[in-house]
Amino acid sequence: MDTKTFGELLQNNGFVDFVGVPCSYLAPLINYAIMHERFIMANNEGDAMAIASGISLVGAKETSRNYGVVLMQNSGLSNALSPLTSLNHTFGIPVLCFVSLRGERDINNQNTDEPQHELLGVITDKLLEVCGVEYAFLSADFVEASKQILEAKKILQNNKSFFFIVKNGVLESLKLENQKEIFLKKSPFLSVKLEAKYTRLEILETIVSLSKNMITLATTGKSGRELYEIKDCENHLYMVGSMGCVSALGLGISLKSDKKILCIDGDGALLMRMGTLSTNAYYTKMHNKGNFCHILLDNESHDSTGGQFSLAPCVDFASIAHACGYEKVLSLETLDSLKDALEEFEENKSGGAIFIYMKIKKGSKKDLGRPKITPYEVARRIERIL
Structure with a gap:
């Protein structure tokens, strides 16, 4: 599926701000978001869930709604379970998530990926099921994917999160160009030892x-x-x-x-x-x-x-x-x-x-x-x- 066309589909449906941790399977969509200056790089997947949740809170408007989008590798799904189960579920804050399927099995049920992905390749969908989170495998066909996005949006409108599991090759390669960077200037800082005076x-x-x-x-x-x-x-x-x-x-x-x-x-x-x-x-x-x-x-x-x-x-x-x-x-x-x-x-x-x-x-x-x-x-x- 053409990544630019899919990215435009997401933006037209209120999915305009992306947060995540890099994954090669999701690199095309990450690159798309970076080049549109719509990507926040998180240090771990749990942080990404929380940041995207804040974005969704602000995006809750009566006429139109924007949702935070999280991009992660399935090896980081376990890192995201804490906020997924105790922040998004408990507070009813919806986010749209794309999680890659590393460790996918071949026709002989053999791991096609690196050893560290073997277990997650089998239990990614099962983890979501146990958490009561609705999900779908993202289609490589744009017409079908468009229907999936609309169905996912209905779920989010009920303040529930939705996950797309993304297999290798579903998104066409997109080269990262014109990446904007900023450099923080730091002034000298002297730390001091403090006394605990108050409760x-x-x-x-x-x-x-x-x-x-x-x-x-x-x-x-x-x-x-x-x-x-x-x-x-x-x-x-x-x-x-x-x-x-x-x-x-x-x-x-x-x-x-x-x-x-x-x-x-x-x-x-x-x-x-x-x-x-x-x-x-x-x-x-x-x-x-x-x-x-x-x-x-x-x-x-x-x-x-x-x-x-x-x-x-x-x-x-x-x-x-x-x-x-x-x-x-x-x-x-x-x-x-x-x-x-x-x-x-x-x-x-x-x-x-x-x-x-x-x-x-x-x-x-x-x-x-x-x-x-x-x-x-x-x-x-x-x-x-x-």
Whole structure:
């Protein structure tokens, strides 16, 4: 199938923004998206799912709808299962996915690919079935593929994701030309050792008082629960599952919206998907909106699971964020300095990602409840704001 013609078909049906990790089988479609400046390179497939989910949230319009599209190799499908099952399913955020079928069997049921693809070549469709995700094998015939896209779109309109499994050779080769690149300039950065002066609750209370006009996303666990307990607002999203994906989801939203996006992260969650830092830095710098702020609250522990230690004491997060290309990195110790930083962020009209690092005390509010609003309801009200 001609890739350019297929790419135009996708764009005409609201599939205009692509996120993914390279795969040779999907290289033609990836190249098409890159040459149209519609591709976001993710460091892993789970991040790609979260970014595309943010794009879908912003694309939820009454008259027309745009969906995030994920491109991945089937070896990365297992990496994507966490957000697929606990973000997309739980919140009802639909994305369209194309997953290659590496390890396909021949007529003698023998693996035709490299050894590492042997198992995934057999269970790719089975994994989707177990997860309750509808899928189809993408046809190499354009007329048939057009019908498949329309059927997939019907599924997505019901806030459910859809997967196309793509065999080798279905998409005709498309040479990558005129690839646009940007280079991030970094200024010197000196990290400082901070003292944990406040609880997470105290910091969240300050954030709530200053973020009425921002979309505020809180990472999985106690952060979201305490944020809800302080005040449930329509501009709040409380992450459940999808550990480590909060800033990737926020990035996807920020690229398609002019709203200020505030992502509240935890040390354990960020360590799980630290590769997203470079993605955040690169694409916020490219889009130059000045609307993405990433706050890390570090208590050196996995508070939500009983306070077990994390590996954060070994890590200089602020220096890493700077090295990954965040435009501004702040290590803050007081609520007043946090207030000043957030007020400055709200006034920003341009620029790349901001990273705010704060040490916090261990522990959480006693008798901490859980949000009574469902994730699905949270996603719908965020859509309305966006």
